Structure formats: structure tokens, C-alpha cells
Amino acid sequence: MTDTPIRHVTVADGHRLAVRRRGDGGVPLLLVHGFPCTGLIWSHNIGPLAEAGFDVAAPDLRGYGDSDFAPDGFYDFAAFNRDLIAMCDAFGWDRFVVAGHDLGAMIAIDMANRYPDRVDRLVILDDSMPDLPEEFAAAGIPSGTPKPAVYDYQRRQGRHADELVAELATPAQRRRYIAEFFGHRMWCPPDAFSEADLEVLTAPYADADRLRASFADYEVVMGTRPVSAPELVDRPVRQPALMLIGPDQVTVGEPSHVERRAAIAFPRLVGPFWVPGCGHFMPWEKPTVVNRAVASFCGDLLGRTP
Secondary structure (H helix, E strand, O other), X not given: OOOOOEXXXXXXXXXXXXXXXEOOOOEEEEEEOOOOOOHHHHOOOHHHHHHOOEEEEEEOOOOOOOOOOOOOXXXXXXXXXXXXXXXXXXXOOOOEEEEEOOHHHHHHHHHHHHOOOOEEEEEEOOOOOOOOHHHHHHOOOOOOOOOOHHHHHHHHHXXXXXXXXXXOXXXXXXXXXXXXXXXXXXXXOOOOOOHHHHHHHHHHHHOHHHHHHHOHHHHHHHOOOOOOOOOOOOOOOOOOEEEEEOOOOOOOOOHHHHHHHXXXXXXXXXXXXXXXXXXXXXXXXXXXXXXHHHHHHOOOOOOOOO
16 A cells, blocks of 8 residues: 655645645646545555656545535535646646546546546546436437435435434444445445455544535435536546446446447547456555556556557
């Protein structure tokens, strides 16, 4: 695991993001985490990708990990991306590659559409994609199947967030709740995460306020929290995109439907490629695959000959 230290970057009026950064002078690469993670999920990627020639930044999103809470109360894609673009400005990054998974993948998609002149290309590490119901229907792609009972957390976090946090009354209870997503909720293969892994990854969620902030995105999804601006995930992404998907997770749809949707949502897509034995947390579960894939996809930017 990388021991990359955390630094804080002021992005607006004293509002700061915590970020792990290595490889200053390389090809700019922004790594965006999802739920229930922080920038720690990229611990096995930051060093190798820096060694491959990237200037790697893995921030904690607003409200997560060691970053400040949202000063305006917003936790939507536009708000996250205002922070991230300001951070990239602070680094002097004009254009950059963005990799994301889970919430981070959707933030990356929004960023590509909201700031098209800033995002050079995308790496999506799950089956996240723009929501294009009319285009999918016109192509004869069936709508998604009902979500299984294991998705009960979406309703509770999105509609009863305060009550849920009140039930998780101690740090141990909060960490145990987060650990469930790496375990019996079937987001990844059994035993993909050791007890030592879980000690690291759940630690930021011992704090009740941090846990509560992480539920805000689910409130946005459920329509119980306002957004600062419309979310730009209703149109195809025009930048080149690489998609890697771990099939061993309950969150993935039927493979052929995923592939057909992805071809429409990302007209310049490479993939999707299915990574056997991997679940939802690909940066941690299969870091070597991720690191090699990103370096290969960006070989021209790194000055490498295929």
C-alpha cells in the first residue's frame, strides 16, 4: 500500500479538499472514489501510476475522509466537480485524464460533459454510464431489472438518513455497517478484503458526521435533497473512454445489455472489458489490471509506442 501523504488544497473561500498526490510533472491523472470509500481505495494505484509517468491526484470528495464538509450543503455532481476543477486549477492542470468508480464514475461522466475542454479521456471502473432511456429503447435494449432486496440501503440512506445514522450510534456500529458493503452485500467476491483491509477502509466512517455526509448522494438520487445545478449525465460522452467491469457483484446488469448500452453512451469506447474474479472495488481488488490498463490506454500521452 502506498504511504502517499495527505495534503490539503483550498478550492474555494477556505473550503479544502484532502488529496494524495505523486508524480508531479507527469501526465495529469485524477482518481475519483465512490461510496463507501475515500481516496484510500486508490492506495494500490497511486504509486505504480506515478512510476508509469502520471501526475496522480486521489482526493477525498467534499464531506468524505479528511476533506472539509460542503460549505453550501450540496453533495451533487456539479458541486463535487466545482471542487475538483478548482483543485486541478491549483495544480496547473489544463487537461487531464479522469478515472472513477461508483459515485466517482458518475462524477467523471458529469465532468466530461460539464467541462469538455478539461477532460482528455475517461476510465470507468464499473458499468456506470449516462442515462439515455430513449436511445436505449430505440436500440431495443430492455430496461433494467428490479433491484434486489440487498439494495435496501438505497432506500434507507436516501429517505431516512438521519434515522439510520441515529441507529448506528457508536463508531464500531458505523464501521461494521460500512464493512457490510465489502462483505455480505455481495458487492465483491467473498474474502476479497482482509480484516486488515477493512480496518483501513472503514476507519473514516467511524465519525457520525462523515457517515451522514456520505448518504447525501443517495438523497439526491431519491429526490430528497436539492441539487446546485442539473446533473449532466443525460447525454453521451464524447471523449475516448475505457471501461473495465468486475462481474462478481450483484450491482452489475445483464452483460449483453451493459455492452450495448455502453456502446451508445460512450461513442469512442474501448471495451467494456470484463475482469474475472473481480467485484465492485476494482482499484483495490485488481490493482495491477487497473494500473496496466490505464497506462496502456494513455500510452500516447505518456509518449510510448504501442
